[in-house]
Amino acid sequence: MTDATLPAGEAAPLVARDVRLALGDLPVLDGIDLEVGRGEVVALVGPSGCGKSTLLELVCGLLAADSGTLRTRPAALMPQRDLLLPWLDARDNVALPLRIAGTGRREARARAGELLDRVELGGFARSRPDQLSGGMRQRVAFLRALATERELLCLDEPFGALDAITREELRAWLSGLLDARPRSVLLVTHDVEEAVLLGDRVVVLSPRPARVTDVIDVAAPRGARDTGGTPVPRDPTDPALVAARRAVRDALHAAIAADRGRAA
């Protein structure tokens, strides 16, 4: 597949080997091995507080590892909480990283406006965050991460704060975007369903300090289209998806049980 965001011949956007990190006296990452290939969506699941956000911050260069090797292409972060600036409209929120990178106001706004148009939010370009629904705010926050065209997108619980139906809608929306234009994505989620519907692989972490306990391939195809050419999300009843869902659930339970056994 050819795409401007996936330069030919480039190495994997993320390779982490035996990465360790403590925050103060608290060991958080305990020898993480992780890889995201070009155009691959890797979902990261693990118990609450195990170190998922910390790992994403490390990948995006906001933290430095104590040891191990981390090779990563430029990465954009969509943080766990929607951090849109309340005094800027949707367009200026999306344009913000471009402005920070030195793009002039007019061009940054034009590019932000195009991104909003592409996801049918053009009509809300001049609305401030408090005038948008929760789902719209998450889309704007996602576009802001997308705006810089970094090679790796790190999404931290992108749909975390939404109700079930909006979550489902946004999941289909993101799945359609990624099928239309593949990108390399590291997606943190606590939702097993989201992990198997969006991920090509699911990486399961142990309770803190986090290690990778399992890596599960989701063998269900992505990128199906309906007769009108519109991308169709994966079928939740696809046997490969059912198997992956069960494997991820079992792995999570096993990781937590092993930890309880260790603590006892």
Ligand SMILES: Nc1ncnc2c1ncn2[C@@H]1O[C@H](COP(=O)(O)OP(=O)(O)OP(=O)(O)O)[C@@H](O)[C@H]1O
């Ligand atoms: N600046 C900090 N100093 C000390 N400890 C911290 C700091 N930031 C986070 N922690 C702790 O590190 C651990 C890992 O936090 P992190 O936010 O990475 O977990 P998480 O897996 O993303 O959790 P959640 O599922 O709740 O989002 C937690 O126990 C947290 O309390």
Ligand SMILES: [Mg+2]
């Ligand atoms: Mg987190």
